[in-house]
Amino acid sequence: MTAVLTAPAAPGLDAAAVKRPFALARHSLALAWRNLVKTMRNPEQLLDVTLQPIIFTAMFGFLLGGALAGDTAAYLQTLVPALMVMLTLFASIQSGTNFSTDLKSGLFDRFRSMPIGRSAPLIGAVLGDAIRYVVTIVVLLGFSYLLGFRIETDPARALAACLLAIGLGFALSWVFLLLGAVMKEPGSVQGIAFIVTFPLTFGTNMLTPTASMPGWLQAWMDVNPSVYAMDAARGLMVGGPVATPVAVTLAWIAGIIAVFAPLAVAAYRRRT
């Protein structure tokens, strides 16, 4: 009984001290696994990403479809790919609020007192939320299929569109992790995150063509990464130009991560 607790101490210490390769990747995956298990044990955390696609598809489809495209099914062909981008961005907010909650817990004190990479808990938080994107996209495509939406390209391109939306969700997660690390209350993280997300998602051509919009709004759309992601998703799912929107979206994803990942990690470190 006694021997079990710490002895033989020296060999154990050696085992822990040996730096094995890919430590950051392994630690991040272990922590992503933790986030995933937590989500699966609290299925109500997936309620928002399950209901949002249904509500937004029905609302926009029935409200605007007839007026803008003659009928709902025709409108869905332009709406659904763009809605997919909006919904993954909405889904990424949770990364920030969960992270903020985690930071207040004693568990993160333990992580910080352990020899693991300082970015591992953040990468784990981002990756662990992939399940939310998958759920929201699957529900969106399933529900809109019932209402008449059809993929006009091929499965590989459609999958590429989904991955692009998820990529933008991952990138934006870092912005919300930064908010989560800086702000004290998970509730305020959510509030600010929505303020960030709304111009990104609604300041787009998601619902209506841009021609009728004022000049300043069109200027915003020229830089808004969501617009490019939505155009790319449309091109990949129902046809149309793809090369430029995909390239610009990928550049934005890389840019956002390059700026906000180090900022979020620095903010997390500063909390110690």
Add this chain to the structure above:
Amino acid sequence: MSTAFETEGLVKRFGDFTALAGVDLAAEEGTVLGVLGPNGAGKTTMVRVLATLLRPDGGAARVDGIDVTRRPDEVRRRIGLTGQFASVDDDLTGMENLQLIGRLLDLRGSEIRSRTKQLLADFDLADAAKRTVKTYSGGMRRRLDLAASLMGRPRTVFLDEPTTGLDPVKREELWGVVRRLVADGTTVLLTTQYLEEADALADEISVFDHGRVIAHGTPAELKRIVGGQSIVVRPSEAGSIDAVAGLLRKFTGHEPESPQRGVLAVPAENELVFTAIVAELALAGIGVTELALRLPDLDDVFFKLTGHVTSSNDQKTEVPA
């Protein structure tokens, strides 16, 4: 023997508030250093600096001679931390919590499995291994927390008020665990608000007040300052109080004090005096409604050392006879 951890002139401020005002501590390998003090004395801040969670504003802290601010990762490989609030994940099972820690410590798969099993058995959690921690009692969470901090077989373990909020039976259980750790050669830093706990476990005790060490010594030395235990008697009849006072004076050689009306208290250097007094009271036919051998508590220590009482005087350490 070499020094397992030490601090020199450690200073930590939070804005205008000075949490640590130059703390010197040291513990030899394989010993328990008790840090005794009321809430807000700086105990937790000090543990957090030693555990690399807080950067000090001045002074130095070292574990195994390694500076905590210069080489934190090397310190982190050597320590285990159990905080005041259970640092385990509510949504994971006990087993999953330990496995996660094992994975983060880069233990091999086979070692994670065997160590998880052993620790769960050792801490009496084998039956609850596959239940989520949410369903655990307070004592079970503390035990799991401690088990998690031992996954990597640390040589130095920081226990920040590990028994606060536990009932006396659970507290004794945890003491047993600490004693086993020390028997294996682990060095333990234990913070506590209970003099009784520091007395039971620590080789040396540092008393904290307002971010300073106001006294340091072995439990015996400290108790000498405070005056050790005292005998408290409350005769059932007020008329026999003089007789009791005379009896106490005769056996202890001290003048009894009367802390409350109808109660007499007198310092007792050894427990034998107590039994002798009990026998003498019976012989003289004096009835009592209260008769106790009382250990000094944190309040007594503070009162003797600082002349003021602590703000947390809700903990009494009384041993009924």
